[in-house]
Amino acid sequence: MANDNYKVVLKSRFAGKIPVTVYRSERTGLHIALAQTKGPAVSCQINFATETETDDGLPHTLEHLVFMGSKSFPFKGGLDLLSLNAMAVDGTNAFTAQDHTGYTVKTMGAQGMQQFVHIYCDHLLNPLLTPQNYKTEVYHITPEGIDAGVVYSEMQEHENMLECIVHRQRLAAIFPENPCFRVETGGRLKEIRELCSLERVRNYHQRYYHLKNMWIYLCGAVNPEEMFKTIDKIDAAPENAPPAEFTRPFSNCRIPDIKHDRSKPFVVKGPADQEDEGVVEIGFLGRSASDSEWLTAVEILGSYLTKTTSAPLQKEMVLAADPYCESVYMGMDVLPRVEVSFDFSGVPVEKLDQIQERFFKIIREHTTADKLDLERLRYIIERKIKKLYSKLESSVASTVFDRLAQFQLYADSHTNQKHFDSVMNPIPTLEKLLEKPIEFWAEICQELFKDNCAVVIGKADPKMAEDLNKAEEKRLKELAENLDKYGCHVLEKDAEEENKVPILSAVERSKTLQKFDLFNVNSTVLLPRTIESSKVEKDWTKQANEKVAINELPFTAVIHDVDSNFVRTLFMFDLKHVPLKLRKYLMVFTDLLFSSPAIVDGQQLTDKQVADLFTKEVMDKSCDMGFLQNYLHFFHLYLEMPSDEFHLLPKWTEIILNNTIFERKKVLSIVKNLASGASSSKRDGFTMCQNIMHSLNNVKEHESRWHEDVVLEKFHRDLAKTLEKNTPEAQSVIDDLNELRREILKAPLNAHLICDPRKLDAKKKIDSKSWEFLDPTLRKESPAAKIQFDREEDVARFKIWTPAQQVIKVDSSDSSYFMQRVLCEHNYGSAEHVALVLWSNYLSMMEGVLWKEVRGNGFAYGANLYISPDHQSMTLNLYRCSRIVEAYEASKAAVLKVFDENLIDSELYESAKRGCVSNIMSKYESLKSTATLTAFNDMRGLKMEDIESLTHKVWDADMNASFELAKPFIRKLFDDSHCLRAIACPSNKLEEVKNVFPDIKTITVTDLQYTPE
Structure with missing residues (x-):
């Protein structure tokens, strides 16, 4: 029997809740990891560990070519057509990471996945890899002497972007002896043209794409016995027998310490239209990826150092009156040794050379045992535990798959139960970290933030674009004059036509598609019937704790009844009647709400104190214009917290919307950062194309025109000049922000509460008094009015179609x-x-x-x-x-x-x-x-x-x-x-x-x- 071949090798529970079982094929060594969850969707990710030491993008080119047909299904596009018949969502997809290549698909129901997974695997294990497909999907030269190809087109965007240049230099500095971690797995243009070839791709496929190196991740309501039956079609096929000997990628990799010292930073340049803000990255090496406690602790420290206004790097580099950068982000790459990097974007030209000194000064001052805030560290850990549980309701598949990939790639053994438990269930590790003394955290900081690190400074160079264009023109001219030297890459017209013709005839293709057609429109309509929208009625208090009193909300509320342990609240304010002279500050206003001092329980707290309290009491938050990028004249505030802490909702809504204090220096810092942030947007072609379309399609008064950092860059720079000194003009800006706040608080408001009302609880009575700051007598419309988007009015008022x-x-x-x-x-x-x-x-x-x-x-x-x-x-x-x-x-x-x-x-x-x-x-x-x-x-x-x-x-x-x-x-x-x-x-x-x-x-x-x- 097929299922006798698949033995359980590991069992655990993700976050202590979701059962995760790993099976191994006795026949081939194939691993299948199954996370059992409820719901209609079944997610799948097929992973290969892929190691490369060259920049010709072999993992990336292969990722593209496997979709061009297999030996059993020999027609282009067949995989995606077949996936739709299996009720797949959005077809198939794939990604190339530095150390692995993943192939994804999601179906509505387990039956479709059971049918489709062996077809998917067949394409991965037995792709056609034809010369014609290589030319069109990877790289070719047109008869006119122009470079083209899908992969080539994709990587053109990355070749000369300043951020990409800086990133590549950082990896080169950290991994000089480990090319597999520094090369561009997507491919560099020169190497795609000159080094990559179909033969190299075929050899790469033979080396890595086999069952011993393959893991299938599944997440959903799946019967493993039924799934084994379809997987066995692949596992038992003689042509899929794996090599007798295979060494796991990266298993012999040893990464030495960084040899560079921060006193000798690397300076690189990238083309730009003007000498604009630049980029700085600082990279460190940490411990082994198998040290789960250390890895989790560094994640916590990353939040401590960079997230919220109380974070030292955020406070002293981003939110300073004279900012050093527009943003700071800490990233972690889990490799054989964990790489930790700090990315500083929107750095003013005059401060590019000061970033690393400022960074180390802040680190040294704030990470000693007498300076670290143990209470705040514990708040961050407690919040992380709550957010992990929240992910069970939102993104469980992607979270589980990320952790499975970490184990697949870098576990010392695929039977190490202890390591598997620590990866799949970080809750015990987090709870253990709650008890760690301050010395533990100080020692980690001392160990990680050493002077031997990679510092890369990226400068925008207007002249570089001209030089690159001249060099490219010269290269293309030589190419056009010597096409006979590149015959293997030239795509002739007849080859173009040949490439469009499927290997199967139309009749054969039709029969194949029909054979695997499981699609049933009725079975895909799986919208939860428990979710209904209705106004809050008085009898809700009979279903929920009487302290909640949600029938006494002084605004129209809609309850979306779901089986959840959290309450997610969306406040929607209609600002269409707010004057433009105030709405122009909305980008500044939204950034100020979570980074300002405020009045809390009658006392004025600093921005740091507010941020610390927020970290302790609220799980997630956001505020912005519009809803899902539509109807931008609406302003929304989103707050998430556990259902049994519902009493915190009115408290934090009032703090954020009513009690924040707008200080001149804080506003100055925000507007400078907004102006600096425009630099990276101006280097993004897609963003600039969107900005043009917004300007053509909308009147100047429309939010889409001045909800973009590029469009408002001059306004923000002028605003910064006004705010430099404490003058009447500067006070006028503060007055405008306060007036905007008052206009928002009396604008038409609806709230949407996504929760299980029966689980709502509060530690104190919540009634109309809790919401007095939203006094309905100040509102421009009755609180009973239900707000709906008016599409016709929106189009008529704001759209231009000339x-x-x-x-x-x-x-x-x-x-x-x-x-x-x-x-x-x-x-x-x-x-x-x-x-x-x-x-x-x-x-x-x-x-x-x-x-x-x-x-x-x-x-x-x-x-x-x-x-x-x-x-x-x-x-x-x-x-x-x-x-x-x-x-x-x-x-x-x-x-x-x-x-x-x-x-x-x-x-x-x-x-x-x-x-x-x-x-x-x-x-x-x-x-x-x-x-x-x-x-x-x-x-x-x-x-x-x-x-x-x-x-x-x-x-x-x-x-x-x-x-x-x-x-x-x-x-x-x-x-x-x-x-x-x-x-x-x-x-x-x-x-x-x-x-x-x-x-x-x-x-x-x-x-x-x-x-x-």
Whole structure:
């Protein structure tokens, strides 16, 4: 029997709650790790430890090529089409890390996973790896002498970005004797061109992609006996027999101490349009990855040093009156020895050389036994325990998989039960750390923060872009003149055509897809019936502790009843009537709320005291404009805490919204950081492309125009000058912030409580007096009014649809970005909406028209159509283009040909239907995401039945009728008399873009910037 082959080797419980069992195949050494959870979704990740010592990106290229067909399913795109038939959510996906490659899929229900997992494994173990697929998916040279390929396009974005250059130099300094930890696993452009080859990829696959080096992670309601039956199709196949001898990757790796001293920092440069803020990284080496207590303790110290306003590095480097950087982040890479890094972004030019001295001064002053705050360390640990339990309701699969990967890669033995327990259940370790004396923490700091570390300073260099462009022009000229030398890489026209033809005939493909079709629209509609939206009624107190008195809330509240041990509250304020002269401060205001001193229980506390108390009492928080990036004239505050501490909700809502004290020096620090943060955004082509589209599509008064750091950079820099001294003008800014607060507190408000009301408890009575700071007599609307998003008003008031097109040069990346948008009037759930959802997915899906013509030819990494009923828009997005003009022309020609010539593939249409339904349902996979979307839909005026109805309408839609409905909308997207067009590209692509779009306007960052009056 198949199940006799799979023996239990390890058992534990993630966070002490979720059973996790590891099985090992006696036949091959394959490992299967199963985490048993409730719910409809089943997640899978297939992991290979992958080690490489060169920069040609072998792990990354192989990750792409395995999706191009297998020996048992020999047609491109077949894997994703088959996954949709198995009720997969969002198809398949993959990622390349420094030390492993992971392949993911998620299905709605265990049956689909049982059917699909062996098909997935077959593609990984027996990929076709053909020359044609290598050329289009990895790298080729066009007959015109231009470099292209999907992998090549993807890595162009990373090649010259300052942040990437700094990161590579840090790894090179830390791991000079361990190339496997310093190379670019995604690939460097020169090495992809000159070193990478199909033969090298095949050899790499043979070395690492076999069952002895393969782990299958599963999370969901899975019957292991049934799963073994399908996995055995792979495990028992003779062609999949693993090599007799295999040494685990990294098992013999020894990482010596860092040889560099901080007194000799590395200085690197990256191209930029101006000498802007830079980047600094400082890297250290720690203990072995198997030392779970030490690793967890360093995580805690990372939060202690960098998170919240009481953190020393945050307080003295980010929130200082004269900031040293816009942000500081501590990262940890779990390798044979743990690497700990500190990243400082948005560093003013004049402070780049001061960062490391300032960093070590703060570390030395704040990490001795007499300076460390043991009470705060314990608050952080207690909060981490609570957040770990919270993850069981939100992201359990990804959290479990990350820990499994850590064990798979670096455990000294895959049968080490003690190590497995410590990795899967960190709760005992955290509880043990609660008892550690202050000397323990001081010793860890002394051990970690040594002078032998890697310090890398990254400077933006405007001249570098010009030099790189000249060198690239020279290289491309030589390439075009000597194409005969590169014959193996040149993609001829006939090869392009050959690459588009599946190895299987259309009839064979159809039979294969039908054979594995399990899709059932009814079985995917698994929205929790326990979640219902209703106004709070008086009889709620009969179901909850009487102290809670949620019927006495002085505002409209909606309870989303879920089985949870936490209460997640979302306060939504409608600010559409707040004057623009005040709304312009919202970016500053939101940053101030969690970093300012405040009045607490009648006493004024410092920002550090407030942050420490917050860490102790609140699990999570956020505040921002909009809801899920929509309806930006709403302001939201999110707070999360255990259900039995519900009394803390009004307390902290009042502290944050009403009792914070706005001090001039604190405001000055915030606005300087916001201005500095614009530097990294200006180096991001995609962000700049979005900024252009926002400026074309919205009036200046719309929040999307001045909710971006680039757009408001000048305003923030001018504000900083005003706040430098204690003048009447500076006081006027403080007065405006206080006035904005008053306007928010009397704006129309709704609250959404995501919780189990029967579990709510409070240590003291909560009634209307607890909410007096939200006195309804001050409100502009009755507290009984239920707020809903008004899409028509939003579009009418703020949207611009006058045809326009703009391009901006971004020289920090070799990739280009393109967005094209048109007005697309339709209602949610209407016949037009159904048709647009279907046919945009038909065109964009894997092996859809855009996928084949744009990505398949190596013009761009991604090409997609997006439909938004909320914004009444349709958008074409071309992402990471290596050949932006060809990408657009191919998109336009391919899409119009479909609708001009009625070119419909019925099999792809059926897959598009399955993809649409799965995509809709995937958003409701976890308790937290379901409840959040329920709140969002409630404010959109949508009920759960409307979501379910949409899936059935999509499923039942007639192919020809929906095609005709979608046709005029999609054709309009390519009509220059209707569209908005935004492009961000390197300067060496600018003339080419202007030749194709002669009416396009070239703009600069200054043109995007706006100072609201």
